[in-house]
Amino acid sequence: MATIEVRDLTRAYGPVRAVDGISFSVGDGEIFALLGPNGAGKTTTVEILEGYRTRDSGTVRVLGHDPATGGSGYRARIGVVLQSAGFEEEFTVRELVRLQTRLFPRGHDPDELIALVGLAEKRNTRVKGLSGGQRRRLDLALGLAGAPDLLFLDEPTTGFDPAARHHAWDLVANLRELGTTILLTTHYLEEAQRLADRVAVMREGRLLATGTPEDLRAGSKLPTVISFGTPSADLPPLSASPDVSGTTVRVVSRDAVGDAWRLTGWAREHNLALADFAVSPPTLEDVYLALTEESPDEPAD
Numbered sequence: 193m194a195t196i197e198v199r200d201l202t203r204a205y206g207p208v209r210a211v212d213g214i215s216f217s218v219g220d221g222e223i224f225a226l227l228g229p230n231g232a233g234k235t236t237t238v239e240i241l242e243g244y245r246t247r248d249s250g251t252v253r254v255l256g257h258d259p260a261t262g263g264s265g266y267r268a269r270i271g272v273v274l275q276s277a278g279f280e281e282e283f284t285v286r287e288l289v290r291l292q293t294r295l296f297p298r299g300h301d302p303d304e305l306i307a308l309v310g311l312a313e314k315r316n317t318r319v320k321g322l323s324g325g326q327r328r329r330l331d332l333a334l335g336l337a338g339a340p341d342l343l344f345l346d347e348p349t350t351g352f353d354p355a356a357r358h359h360a361w362d363l364v365a366n367l368r369e370l371g372t373t374i375l376l377t378t379h380y381l382e383e384a385q386r387l388a389d390r391v392a393v394m395r396e397g398r399l400l401a402t403g404t405p406e407d408l409r410a411g412s413k414l415p416t417v418i419s420f421g422t423p424s425a426d427l428p429p430l431s432a433s434p435d436v437s438g439t440t441v442r443v444v445s446r447d448a449v450g451d452a453w454r455l456t457g458w459a460r461e462h463n464l465a466l467a468d469f470a471v472s473p474p475t476l477e478d479v480y481l482a483l484t485e486e487s488p489d490e491p492a493d
């Protein structure tokens with residue numbers, strides 16, 4: 193059974209149709225990323241699923257409950273990690289985590305949880321002594337305190353340095369191993385590509401596309417780009433005309449395998465190294481930009 197099942201969900205604020213008839217489901221143990229530009233309707237959707245906002249119409253089932261009427265039994269089974277939770281600054285990490293785990297009937301062991309989010313060394317540090325990234329880890333520990341079946345993660349790595357971001361990704365991967373279902377919102381497409389089993393791209397209250405990152409990339413029909421350093425001999429005929437910028441040649445290829453084959457054969461024949469030779473298929477970010485930058489009247493696919 194799906195952990196989240198949403199059908200024809202709508203929610204308007206006056207004339208603004210923030211959520212305009214969306215349907216999707218998230219399977220048990222799946223990591224699902226909701227993507228979209230500012231104002232797309234992501235927060236509204238997520239808060240309806242969390243039970244913190246009302247809907248106008250449509251059906252929503254989360255963990256078998258209607259979040260609007262699920263009450264505390266429902267809330268005990270979900271974890272919510274918001275972007276900026278306010279903390280009691282004088283508490284230590286351990287004190288806060290312990291207090292939070294006690295609120296739940298089957299709360300995590302505080303020390304295990306602190307270790308899971310990589311804060312073991314800061315266990316006895318007061319919140320006011322934590323860095324921004326460490327606070328976000330604490331956010332995550334608090335969201336996980338009740339050992340939730342479903343975790344809502346709102347932009348979990350905003351403001352992180354690259355090392356902290358990679359650490360957070362490892363952590364989410366650990367949660368996947370534990371079988372936690374995760375609904376993630378993020379503006380980092382690399383994050384979605386790395387973590388999510390499936391993504392949904394939302395704009396102006398509607399879903400433009402849903403699928404695995406690979407499905408979306410394959411279905412996008414966006415070209416593969418072949419690039420390399422400017423060679424000292426004339427290029428062989430390729431599927432598209434090369435574009436030379438500075439010392440780099442780019443070919444927006446219509447036949448990536450054929451062009452790569454022609455180029456590498458030609459380079460060997462002429463004994464050329466072809467510096468920085470790269471074949472780059474479209475990324476999730478390319479697909480996202482192509483989808484969200486189309487004018488609203490154009491069909492998305």
Ligand SMILES: Nc1ncnc2c1ncn2[C@@H]1O[C@H](COP(=O)(O)OP(=O)(O)OP(=O)(O)O)[C@@H](O)[C@H]1O
Pocket residue numbers: 205208209210228229230231232233234235236237
């Ligand atoms: N409480 C509110 N009252 C009026 N309008 C609102 C309210 N909350 C959201 N909106 C409007 O609904 C639309 C969707 O907002 P929402 O916050 O759901 O988008 P979002 O995708 O989460 O955006 P972001 O990426 O910026 O967080 C926007 O046009 C927003 O201005």
